[in-house]
Amino acid sequence: MHEDIDLWMCNPVKYIKDMIGNPLFKDHMKELPKGVTIAPIILASDKTCLLQFHGDKSAWPVYLSIGNITKEKRQQVSAQATVLIGYLPAGKLDCFTSDAHSLAGQDGIEMVCADSLIHRVYLILAAYVADFPEQCLVACCKENWCPKCLVMEDKRGDPLSSLMWDPQLIKEVLEKWKNGQHPAEFEEYGLCTVYNPFWADLPHTDIFLTFMPDLLHQLHKGIFKDHLVKWCLDIIGEEELDAQFKVMPHYPGLWHFKKGISMVKQWTGTEHKEMQCVFLGILAGAVPRFSYYAQLRIHTTESLDCLNNALSVFHANKNILLELEVCEHFNIPKLHQLSHYIQSISLFAYCTSNKCDYEEQMAQWLQCQEAVFLCRSYLDWLSQLPTVTSCVDDECRYESESSDSDSEIKDLQTQPCSAVHPANMAPMTDPCLVHSLAKNPAYPQQSIQHLVTTHGTTMFLQAFKSFLQKHIPHNTIVPGPQDHFDVFHQVVIVAPSNLQANDSQKWWCIRATPEVHSGPGRKPGALAYDDLQVAQVHIIFMLPRQFGTYSQALAYVEWFTPLREPDPSSGLRQVSHSTSIIHIDEIVHPCHLIPKMGQSVDCRWTSANTYELASDFYLNSYIDLDTFCMTAMVD
Structure with a gap:
């Protein structure tokens, strides 16, 4: 069978030249070395449904940015620091392939950079941002496997350390399967029939390590909204949880759920994050604490220990959810992915050092x-x-x-x-x-x-x-x-x-x-x-x-x-x-103060009078990241 499809794309090198040479980004780039530099490529893709009520219309945009530009600048849509480079075919096909143009990473390309000097720039794929199904698609594995490690499909809910994928071994297994040899590792590792993945010939790239922590899909919308909130609703009931959200005192910029949360039908990442700001004061739990530590831009060994401890506290107490029969199992892919956060931060975070320009420092x-x-x-x-x-x-x-x-x-x-x-x-x-x-x-x-x-x-x-x-x-x-x-x-x-x-x-x-x-x-x-x-x-x-x-x-x-x-x-x-x-x-x-509510909310309380009627409060360390750094991290 044969099917013709359209692939809309452009030359990504052209956009990289525009970004790295844009003088507006000069103050947002790290100091460029003389002669040669590296541009860490950040790719992102997300299959998007175009119509909700009619037809099967979808698009698969691919975005590109470079790691030389600061995170804050990349997040600004108006800065044009993240650009659309193409649309992948969105048809129901069994393969995901793309031509691998690797010369830019092997030989480098001369570009005029933001400092107005010509540098030879080596383009290296450093990060791929995608939701879990797309990560599995890029990693050429089935969705009941982890796209980063070889953990068994029924052990993803346990705090285990597993071997990481070996890209060279996976390429050899896929090549053997393509030639009809049917190696045992193909079924053992849960691989899919992708014969020529786009990352196969990219230089200096381990595609399995490029999957970075995804706060939106894995934490805010994943573990927190899809699982933790559902479990808590089943434990205390919608009516009581709604009552606690209704009496929450106001705070500048805080979304007040005046009708509770059970009435919200269309959730976005904004609502998920706003709910997290007060959720831990209503119901105790370690997952929101893990989320806040994961958002820090600067980490130390102490903060990484706190990140690991928050996850360990959850695993140590999670069985209570099984006893209350609100959860059948913890074999949840996004829960397992939290175990890779410390590794990703330790491997790819920039380490402060006095070995470079020490006299200037x-x-x-x-x-x-x-x-x-x-x-x-x-x-x-x-x-x-x-x-x-x-x-x-x-x-x-x-x-x-x-x-x-x-x-x-x-x-x-x-x-x-x-x-x-x-x-x-x-x-x-x-x-x-x-x-x-x-x-x-x-x-x-x-x-x-x-x-x-x-x-x-x-x-x-x-x-x-x-x-x-x-x-x-x-x-x-x-x-x-x-x-x-x-x-x-x-x-x-x-x-x-x-x-x-x-x-x-x-x-x-x-x-x-x-x-x-x-x-x-x-x-x-x-x-x-x-x-x-x-x-x-x-x-x-x-x-x-x-x-x-x-x-x-x-x-x-x-x-x-x-x-x-x-x-x-x-x-x-x-x-x-x-x-x-x-x-x-x-x-x-x-x-922001959260009243201590006990087993049920006082019927006299409203969001306007809780400061006067309540006798005890919790200082909400999770209202924003600055407050979290000032209070929760000093313990």
């Missing part, structure tokens, strides 16, 4: 040490200066003609709280953080009685008196109900990049708003001071001028008890509900 290290010393000396000098002045400086006083708004924050029409004369500056908790307020307060000249009514701050006056006694002891004016305060509705914290999570700056918005007729107010949680004490921010305000000139805004907060030891089952820290007034720059990070 030594000079940079000494410059950093000198900069740290100068900064510390400057901060020590600031700490010896008075933090307030008894006179009123009209130049430091802001105007209150209009209110602060989201548009002002987004347009960066903000002023750092510390952007004043050093003589009026209080010591900062973290000099790397910048706290910004709008030019004008959102709620000018608010009386204490109004603050108590709208913000629920019954202890505000007492806390304000304590603040004046501690920080302005020479003040002779006694605060009372007649005083008015200019109140802001949010503060924006700009933090430097966390190299373990991303390369870009982080912007956190802590918004404290009063109750209105259309809905409840916002009283977000926050981490304060270097020891990460947990507080709920009620009011952000400026010191009235009659009490003196103060450089920073202040925040009225309600403290929770100090962080306790992590819960042994979930790894989360438990906190309970004192009030005080602190400097705004003592707030270092927003936080």
Whole structure:
């Protein structure tokens, strides 16, 4: 039988020349050596159904990128750092073949790179990104086998170490089968009849090692959504799990499942990740913890041990699922693939070294040490200066003609709280953080009685008196109900990049708003001071001028008890509900608290009142990767 098919493709070398020579990527590429360099090729394919309700229309696009460009830049669609190079035939055929053009990897090609110099570039296939069925297709094995190792098909649910595939042996077996010799290894290894795989002649390529960890398909949509969530629903029931998601407190950027999760019919990777942010606080488990460790951009031996321990904890306790009859077996391909994460990270991650350009590294290290010393000396000098002045400086006083708004924050029409004369500056908790307020307060000249009514701050006056006694002891004016305060509705914290999570700056918005007729107010949680004490921010305000000139805004907060030891089952820290007034720059990070719900959810609880009605909480270390690095990884 014969069938004609269409193969749409282009010359991938042309796109690689465009990417490696694009000056826009110069700052996102690692330093290019003189003369010769390697371009690690990253291929990705995903068979896509074009129509959901009509016909059998599908496409099989193939994408290409290079490892010289940073991960963040490759993820930006507008950057054109990942390009479409062709469509594979999507017909129901029994083979997957492609011409192997290997000369570019053997002899190299001269290209103009981003540094405007000509380099001989060797194109080496380094990674192939695909879902599990496509990995098996590329590896020429059946889907009941692992595309990376020779684990037996009925042992994939056990924490075993198996031999890896030998590409040379597999090519010989496929060649013998093609010639009609029928070797025993063909059936023993579960191979498919692919006689000329596209990777057979690619230089310096082990196709079985190019299958990298896939967070979306293996973790977010795979183990977590398809298995872990299903098991938990079977254990506690849809109604109770939905109730716990409904009362989850709000957090900036967090998807609130106001109707629960059982009503969601169409899931995407975004919903899976949003669910993981709070899932571990509702039900204990080690799989979400494994997912967060796997997302780190920088690993150490300690973090790899934590990654391995999280998987070991799951295997040590998984039999309870069999006893509860919510799972028949653990022979799950994507569960087995988690065992290859540590190996892939150890083999292919870039290892920091002092063997390359060591003189330049030594000079940079000494410059950093000198900069740290100068900064510390400057901060020590600031700490010896008075933090307030008894006179009123009209130049430091802001105007209150209009209110602060989201548009002002987004347009960066903000002023750092510390952007004043050093003589009026209080010591900062973290000099790397910048706290910004709008030019004008959102709620000018608010009386204490109004603050108590709208913000629920019954202890505000007492806390304000304590603040004046501690920080302005020479003040002779006694605060009372007649005083008015200019109140802001949010503060924006700009933090430097966390190299373990991303390369870009982080912007956190802590918004404290009063109750209105259309809905409840916002009283977000926050981490304060270097020891990460947990507080709920009620009011952000400026010191009235009659009490003196103060450089920073202040925040009225309600403290929770100090962080306790992590819960042994979930790894989360438990906190309970004192009030005080602190400097705004003592707030270092927003936080999310999950109420301790027990066997069932209190029927009075809603997402707006759980902070007031619940007595104990868990500090949610999994709300984002930055919080995870600050809290969960310090244990």
